[in-house]
């Protein structure tokens with residue numbers, strides 16, 4: 059699989075699984091580290107309908123409550139950093155979004171045993187519940203790319219991400235004030251499955267949802283999102299004027315991403331630094 063095939067599939071179908079991004083002999087260490095860090099730092103996903111801040115690392119998206127997650131994970135754990143510029147990932151993202159791509163989010167997503175299915179949504183900036191979103195009906199172009207890194211194998215049973223193929227071309231999604239039902243079992247839905255070390259890449263407009271985990275083990279995932287140079291990320295940055303105006307004053311839904319310190323930044327691999335230099339604050 060090369061970047062041309064991946065790009066074609068992301069553009070046509072809205073999603074693609076990129077195999078073996080983290081080598082088989084290395085992925086277990088990354089999974090253990092991400093799981094440990096998340097259990098230490100997360101306060102869980104917030105109830106979708108609450109519009110108030112719960113904790114610095116809590117995440118308010120359209121997800122069930124029994125999911126442990128840490129946003130801005132790179133500030134706490136750098137075990138996955140060296141894989142971020144993998145040629146099949148960055149090559150594809152660059153071909154779609156153009157040069158000078160920046161990482162907007164690094165979020166662990168641990169789908170716990172017994173967790174229920176979540177609601178259909180598109181990711182920021184298309185999620186109509188989060189601050190700083192592009193209002194629907196939104197225009198038909200790719201403005202953000204989501205990747206979900208499978209740190210455990212993803213199966214139908216353990217909650218492999220649900221997607222609706224080709225829904226990235228719709229101009230709205232079920233997070234909006236519309237008659238789209240987030241809890242509908244969609245006739246075209248599929249569970250994305252793969253081996254640990256594979257990465258699901260999709261246009262952030264694609265309708266997707268957390269799937270129930272009916273197994274006894276946590277399903278460990280890592281969401282890394284990529285933004286073109288022109289997408290304003292300041293609404294995600296603690297202390298920014300955008301956050302003050304668009305999140306804090308109107309008490310809008312929380313959507314904060316922890317910055318990284320100069321010390322952590324200096325320790326990142328050379329080819330990761332261009333993806334993260336915009337997010338350094340001390």
Ligand SMILES: O=C(O)CCC(=O)C(=O)O
Pocket residue numbers: 119121167169181206217218219220266267268269279281
């Ligand atoms: O964990 C998953 O499979 C889905 C996560 C998700 O929907 C999200 O991060 O927006």
